[in-house]
Amino acid sequence: xxxxxxxxECPLSYTLDFFGDKWSLLIIRDMxxxxxxxxxxxxxxxxxIATNILADRLIMLENYGFITKQVAEDKKSKFVxxxxxxGISLVPVIMxxxxxxxxxxxxxxxxxxxxxxxxxxxxxxxxKVQEKLRGK
Amino acid sequence: xxxxxxxxECPLSYTLDFFGDKWSLLIIRDMxxxxxxxxxxxxxxxxxIATNILADRLIMLENYGFITKQVAEDKKSKFVxxxxxxGISLVPVIMxxxxxxxxxxxxxxxxxxxxxxxxxxxxxxxxKVQEKLRGK
DNA sequence: CTGGATCCCAATAGATACTG
DNA sequence: CAGTATCTATTGGGATCCAG
Numbered sequence: 001x002x003x004x005x006x007x008x009e010c011p012l013s014y015t016l017d018f019f020g021d022k023w024s025l026l027i028i029r030d031m032x033x034x035x036x037x038x039x040x041x042x043x044x045x046x047x048x049i050a051t052n053i054l055a056d057r058l059i060m061l062e063n064y065g066f067i068t069k070q071v072a073e074d075k076k077s078k079f080v081x082x083x084x085x086x087g088i089s090l091v092p093v094i095m096x097x098x099x100x101x102x103x104x105x106x107x108x109x110x111x112x113x114x115x116x117x118x119x120x121x122x123x124x125x126x127x128k129v130q131e132k133l134r135g136k
Numbered sequence: 137x138x139x140x141x142x143x144x145e146c147p148l149s150y151t152l153d154f155f156g157d158k159w160s161l162l163i164i165r166d167m168x169x170x171x172x173x174x175x176x177x178x179x180x181x182x183x184x185i186a187t188n189i190l191a192d193r194l195i196m197l198e199n200y201g202f203i204t205k206q207v208a209e210d211k212k213s214k215f216v217x218x219x220x221x222x223g224i225s226l227v228p229v230i231m232x233x234x235x236x237x238x239x240x241x242x243x244x245x246x247x248x249x250x251x252x253x254x255x256x257x258x259x260x261x262x263x264k265v266q267e268k269l270r271g272k
Numbered sequence: 273c274t275g276g277a278t279c280c281c282a283a284t285a286g287a288t289a290c291t292g
Numbered sequence: 293c294a295g296t297a298t299c300t301a302t303t304g305g306g307a308t309c310c311a312g
Contacts, residue, residue, distance in 0.1 A: 002303090008182035011237030011251060012165050012230060020158030021303090029148050039276055046144035050305050055277055077312050078275060089236065094148060096232035100225065101147030115147065122258065138285090157285085175294050186286050191295055213293060 001059045015093070018064070023049055024057050025097070028066065028083070028090055032133065033114065037080050038072070066090070088133045092126045137195045151229070154200070159185055160193050161233070164202065164219070164226055168269065169250065173216050174208070202226070224269045228262045 004017050019025050026047055030036040036045075042054055058081065061067045066087040072078035095118050102115045117125040140153050155161050162183055166172040172181075178190055194217065197203045202223040208214035231254050238251045253261045 007184070010165075010182065010234075011240075012234040013162060013183055013237070014240065015233045015237035016158050016161060020156060020161070022152050022156030023304090025152060025156070026149060029146070040274080043275095046146065047149055048143070048305090050303095051276080052278070052306090053304055056304095058276095075275090075312095089239065093232050093236045096229050097151045098146075098148040100229045101149070101151035103225065104147075104150065159286095179294095184287095186288080187295065188288095188297085189286060192285095211293085215294075 001063065002056055004060070004064065019093075023053055024061060025090075025094065027054070027057055027061065028087060029094055029098075031067070031081065031083050031087070032091065032094060032129070037082065038078060061087075083133055085134075088130050091130050091133070092122075095122075095126055095129070137199065138192055140196070140200065155229075159189055160197060161226075161230065163190070163193055163197065164223060165230055165234075167203070167217065167219050167223070168227065168230060168265070173218065174214060197223075219269055221270075224266050227266050227269070228258075231258075231262055231265070 002021070006017055007013055026045065026049070027042055030042055030045055034041075034045075036042055039054065039058075042049065042058075043051065058067070058069070062069055062081075065084055067081050067083055069079050069081055072080045095114070099115055099118050114125065114129070138157070142153055143149055162181065162185070163178055166178055166181055170177075170181075172178055175190065175194070178185065178194075179187065194203070194205070198205055198217075201220055203217050203219055206216050206218070208216045231250070235251055235254050250261065250265070
């Protein structure tokens with residue numbers, strides 16, 4: 001698995017040690033904004049993540065406590081990935097990054113609506129999304 | 137130079153195409169929070185960026201309009217890098233990422249103070265930092 | 273067949289030594 | 293001071309494979 005090594009005491013650098021790799025946050029995004037929850041869902045995203053990278057990052061995210069992996073109720077050969085409270089704490093980060101991107105790249109779909117809301121009221125929108133992820 | 141290729145229409149993914157690489161944002165941080173402005177300054181940071189990576193990222197950041205490069209006034213063999221308005225627009229992103237990191241990694245120095253301010257008042261602090269970078 | 277993981281190998285990132 | 297050159301390690305695309 002991808003090893004996370006802390007390069008300095010800086011909190012920004014610390015976050016980048018986890019998420020400065022282009023893929024981890026996209027998986028979080030899929031769970032957070034698209035409601036995706038399993039391997040196949042993640043593979044089908046537009047960015048076309050490779051299967052080995054996906055498997056690797058899922059293990060990393062689980063090991064570091066951002067997500068949990070459980071057997072699906074409908075099918076026992078299937079796994080369901082869920083955000084932990086630590087994962088949910090990334091909502092403001094995800095949204096701020098997305099908001100920045102939307103200034104240069106016109107947003108589409110649900111993500112776009114959320115970004116517009118965020119523009120109007122960052123605090124309120126962030127809280128709303130987090131509440132929803134916690135299951136009301 | 138590192139090529140930026142857009143992997144999808146998602147604004148989050150778009151931002152990650154630029155900054156999902158562990159180094160670019162640290163250079164921005166140095167300029168934004170530490171007041172650093174030249175090659176040697178960046179090299180001296182705790183994360184020990186390699187010289188080729190630094191050179192590469194500076195070109196990338198300049199080519200995409202995040203920073204500008206000028207000859208220093210005091211010494212003509214020296215260059216001074218400055219954030220553009222586009223670079224300054226990254227303040228909220230940098231601070232949100234830093235704030236998240238500071239929840240798990242106790243902050244130190246100037247960055248730490250800023251993070252505490254941010255916790256109290258995100259909007260106000262972000263605006264204050266941006267004003268300062270614009271030279272009042 | 274479907275979900276999930278592994279393997280191979282090309283491409284890229286990065287550490288270190290060196291240069292104008 | 294500000295890079296380039298070289299060499300090694302890591303990443304990641306895509307085929308393949310395994311288990312139910």
